[in-house]
Each structure stands twice: as C-alpha cells, then as structure tokens.
Amino acid sequence: MTTHCGYFPNARFLSFMVNSCTYANLLDASVALLSKASQFGCRIEAHAYNKLMRLLIGHGRVNDAVALFERWIDDGVYSPDVCSFNVVIKGVCHVDGLCRVNEVDRGRQVLRRLKRDGVFMPNIVTFTSVISGYCKSGKMEDAMAVYNDMVESGTAPNMVTYNVLINGYGKVGDMGSAVTVYQQMMLLHCPPDVVTFSSLIDGYCRCGQLDDALRIWIEMSRYHIQPNVYTFSIVLHSLCKQNRPEEAVGLLNELNMRSDIAPQAFIYNPVIDVLCKGGKVDEANLIRKGMEEKGCLPDKYTYTILIIGYCMKGKMSEAITVLHKMVETGCTPDNITINCFITCLSKAGMPNEVDHAMFVASGGALSSQKTPPPSIRIPKLVKIMRTNRIFY
Incomplete structure (x- = not known):
C-alpha cells in the first residue's frame, strides 16, 4: 500500500x-x-x-x-494527555516493583522538564508516583522534596500521598516523622483510612514499640475504622515475637469473630508457634482445629510447628497423629519436617517408628500397621534421608 x-x-x-x-x-x-x-x-x-x-x-x-x-x-x-505523563512517570518510579533509585531520579527529571517547558502541569497522581518511588527506595529526603514541590505548585496532597509518606517513614524506622505527617494530614482535614493506621502500626512494630502500635490500634477504633487482615497480621506477629501469647490468642479470637475477613494460615502460624515454644502444644493444636472450622486450611508450616512442638514435649504419638493428618490433607512434609521428626524419634528411642514415619511422609496408605513391609517403602525418601545423614 x-x-x-x-x-x-x-x-x-x-x-x-x-x-x-x-x-x-x-x-x-x-x-x-x-x-x-x-x-x-x-x-x-x-x-x-x-x-x-x-x-x-x-x-x-x-x-x-x-x-x-x-x-x-x-x-x-x-x-x-495527563494519562500519558502518569503512565511514563509511574513506570520509571515502579520498575519491576523494585523502585531502583536511578529510575526514580529519572522520573523526577521528567517531572521537572514538564514543569520547565510548560508542556504539562503534573497532577496529584504524577507527584505521588514519584514520591512513592522514593519512599520504596528509602530516600525520604527526596520524597519530601517532591512533596514540597507539589504543595508549592498548588497541588493538594490527598490521602494516598500521606499514606505513602507515612509508610515510607515507618519502613526506615523514623516514626517521629511518620507521626508528623499523620498530624499534618489530620490538620488539613484529610481523613485517615485503614492503610494510614496499618502503616503507623507497622512502623511502630518494626521499631519494637509494640505498646505504641497497640495505642494506634485503639485510636483506629475511635475513627470507626476496622482493621483488615494485614493489620491483624502485623500486630499478631509482633505480639508473638515479643512472647505475649495470651494477648495474641485474644486478638486471634477477635479476628475469628469477623465474618468479613477470610483468615489465612500465615496469620495463625505465629500464634501456634509461640504457644508451642511455651510448651502449650495442646492449646496450639486447638488453634489449628479452629483454623479448619473457619475454613482455613493449615499449611506445611502449621503442621511442622505442631510436630516439632509435640516432639519437644516428648509426646511422640501426638506428633505421629499430626503427621498423619498432614499427609491426609495432601500437605507434603519437606526435608526440615522429616529430619526434625526422625531425629526426635531416634532420641526418644523409637527406631521402629522411623520407617513408618518415612512411609507416611512419602504419601503411603495409612493403616493400623506401624511398619510397612520393605517392598512398599519409598526408595526416593530413603535416599533423601541418607543424603541428609539422619540414619543412625
């Protein structure tokens, strides 16, 4: 043509x-x-x-x-059009989700060129994209410089802008600046949302200031804002990390009462772990059963924590029961689970249970017999055990 x-x-x-x-x-x-x-x-x-x-x-x-x-x-x-500039600037500020500093700097250069040439007046999305890029790179001084440019240009920041800054300061451990941004947000009558409070809570938890995080949790309820699954996860992990199991169980019970949140295994696992480490394995197993009642399937970490917990208490039959349950649900144990379990069986003087555990872990049919005949043992798993030197 x-x-x-x-x-x-x-x-x-x-x-x-x-x-x-x-x-x-x-x-x-x-x-x-x-x-x-x-x-x-x-x-x-x-x-x-x-x-x-x-x-x-x-x-x-x-x-x-x-x-x-x-x-x-x-x-x-x-x-x-406006969309064109936002596409380019958001692109260079969120490269592969990594926000490399040199790429964010390039986004800022594009922003400056647009303002200088008068081709296009950046809007809130354009500015916030560059701010977000710097925050994810931990370059908070640059992020605030762009924020100040935005304000000077007459573009009012919105809730997303403030949330990005609060989250950025929390990630670098500067909670004083995070709170200052939050206070400025409130002074300008920009209403916070669950992301605002979750970012503050996360920042305090990262700094080990759990009591301050719990204070923000209470403040959130005053604004009639419900925590989401991410907020629960942050606080539960921190409570468990600081060995406060009673409070963690109480918060988990509060989560279980929420019909609008679909619980996931990664939320329950820290609570199960801290209970097991405290010797409360039966209570931890009840948490696992509560998971299933809520329609949340335990994962391999849930089962591994319980198996090791029962082993540490010397309750080998309960550990074997959990292993059976793990395999029944289609959750394949990994080398860590198997190595720990068989080591514990050996220390407990139960060599006859080793072959049975290996057989069950390999997906063998469950039966009342403790040791399967040699003909149905799984060579691949035997090879794994030898490679990891767990035979005695």
Missing part, C-alpha cells in the same frame, strides 16, 4: 493498525508503525501511545517507553 502503490494511511487507519498490533502483543511492530507517523503526516491520538507505553513498561522495557515518549513529543505527531 505504502511502498508499491504510494498510498499513505490517515491518522485513523494508522491508529487502528497500531492498536491491532498492540493488542496482539507485537510491540516492536507497533513502535515501527508509530515511527512512520511523521512520514505519513499523521497526528495520532494519545490513547494509542498510552496503551503501547503501558505494555512496554509492563514488559520491563521502561527505557524504550521513555525514549519513545520523548521522541514522539519532539516529532510533534503526538499530543500527550
């Missing part, structure tokens, strides 16, 4: 071709077509470029997206 017949497409048809290639994930073909826009005298609509840039960034080709973005503007065949 273009080479042999000399017909040039108009902007609408070229956009159609670009979109078709983009949806087919032929990104290089889309780029090649758009590069001919100036040759064809076409001015392409922003949405065609925005879709392509999103996909390039999604495929880790951030540099390609930014280079094309700048070239398209310079060629004058593209009129970017």
